[in-house]
Amino acid sequence: MQAQRKLRIALVSPKGPLYRHRGGIFKKSLRYQPLTLTTLAALIPAELNMEVTLFDEGISDLPLDLDVDLVGLTVITGTAKRAYELADHFRQRSIIVVMGGPHVTLIPEDAQPHADAIVIGYAEDTWPQLLRDFAAGCLAPRYDQAPQLNLADRPFPRRDLLPSQRYLTNNVFEATRGCVHSCDFCVVPSAWGRKPYQKPVADIIADIRQHGARKLIFVDLNLIADRGYALELFAALIPLRLQWYGLATVLLAEDPELLELAARSGCKGLLMGLESISTANLRQSRKGFNSPDKFFNLVESLHQHGIALQGCFVFGLDHDEPDVFLKTAEFAVQARIDLPRFAIVTPFPNTSLYKRLLAEGRIVTKNWELYDGQHVVFRPLRMGAEELQKGTEAAWKHTYSARSIVRRIRHSPAPWPVKLGTNLGYRFYAHNLSRFYNCDWIIGQTDAPITKVASPTGSLIATPDRP
Structure with missing residues (x-):
């Protein structure tokens, strides 16, 4: 009897146009390794035996021909446009798309049309449940954070799944x-x-x-x-x-x-x-x-x-x-x-x-x-x-x-x-x-070409990887 193929997941941190140029003004990424992707990877239920790959667009290109069953996107407001583009692309290829993160939590109605499921709030409990539902073929359109979140006894982030040499530190x-x-x-x-x-x-x-x-x-x-x-x-x-x-x-x-x-x-x-x-x-x-x-x-x-x-x-x-x-x-x-x-x-x-x-x-x-x-x-x-x-x-x-x-x-x-x-x-x-950036715009013009400039995050002091 042929063994059933493992379900494959890609977890993605999308970036805006300037940040996809490896740090904007700087030629090299000056970021520290983000915790979101590695934490989500650690929360995948072991019994599901899923194969996971992490992609951080701040350090490498995301292949658009991914051969996966589910794409998870973590979204801050500044990356929402790129996240929606990626989500629409993968859904057109019949790949299930899940979105979460600060932007999705702030304005879920903006993200919902681009995803098969969205996660609102912290994902320690909802993400594992979502994956179990996905494996069982009963994915819900929305998962809301449980009111009694407990951060005790959680698995350590899978920092090994992102290349440490591409960051200032992991x-x-x-x-x-x-x-x-x-x-x-x-x-x-x-x-x-x-x-x-x-x-x-x-x-x-x-x-x-x-x-x-x-x-x-x-x-x-x-x-x-x-x-x-x-x-x-x-x-x-x-x-x-x-x-x-x-x-x-x-x-x-x-x-x-x-x-x-x-x-x-x-x-x-x-x-x-x-x-x-x-x-x-x-x-x-x-x-x-x-x-x-x-x-x-x-x-x-x-x-x-x-x-x-x-x-x-x-x-x-x-x-x-x-x-x-x-x-x-x-x-x-x-x-x-x-x-x-x-x-x-x-x-x-x-x-x-x-x-x-x-x-x-x-x-x-x-x-x-x-x-x-x-x-x-x-x-x-x-x-x-x-x-x-x-x-x-x-x-x-x-x-x-x-x-x-x-x-x-x-x-x-x-x-x-x-x-x-x-x-x-x-x-x-x-x-x-x-x-x-280019300041030649008229205020009040919707989606005018307002200034574009990326701020460095590398410093002697920490900077949060969220808005």
Whole structure:
């Protein structure tokens, strides 16, 4: 009797047009290995005996002649257009297509027509059930996250299924999900709510040990959202004698005990969303716990503990005027932020910001590939769209001028090869922005050719692989 053929699955992370050019401005991909595909691969039920292949379009081309039974696409808003193109192509070839990820969770009605099934929310329970249904021939059109998600005792990500040499690092880990705050431009409250989810600390330590990581990145959106949990995690990391990078809020600097323990646990760099030097902007964005008056002390406190800061600012908020760009850039230099980053505020679908701008008639395009933090997709309130685009470029150039780099990094606790290399990388980026966009468009023209530029993710500090 002939053995039944294994069911074959392809899991795909699609990228927008610029990112498919191996990093956009940069010739080489500067990404760390994403966790989504490797986590989904680990969750495939063993009894189904399925064959899985992973494709990350950020590092390699996706063959369009795949011989598989099911294609799974993980989608963020900026890659939705490409994901839909791929989904339509494979469905025309009679291949089952499943879609999930932040964009699908935010706006499922947008994705549903392009897929045989969509997954809403976190997939730890729904993805295995979907695959069992698929194998049994009873696939449902939609799978919603179970209300009681438990991250304990989950299999370790299959990091071996993606080529480690094609990334800056594959030492990427996740301890928590979600965030307790409700910033109006953030996708987290709209997509997953404010309830935090946590992996048992013992599970995280076991994963680090089995992978053999000595320098690693935590991609948690807010690693200190639960103080008690963060204290437990940092204490457990100390015996491992490793170095780690991650994301947190400015509130860390107001908790001396937690900050001290983070440093002792091996924290060497943090990404923090500073967002704006305007208190009015911060209040409107529901991020009033940020205080520009405290940003200087924040940097000093982190540096005293040997922690470098990647400080992120957004432009285009309602209280921004044309002078905000150079004011913010010079502020970042004077504050001695190790690695400042600038983005254009993006109203991701169904976030509070999106709903408000939509109600005000200020959304000018729903071409999702422009929703990546580097395009103007709405009417700014106190400046023109071209002013916003060119002003953002001016902020980059000022901050990464040779003089500004020297003024900032001489105070940085990061090793000289790291801080110099990352700053020179961003300097190259800043001075090549104009090669990758065209501002000759009229605001209000639907799907107008708005600016196109890819932002690097390689840095001494972690950057989330999600919006």
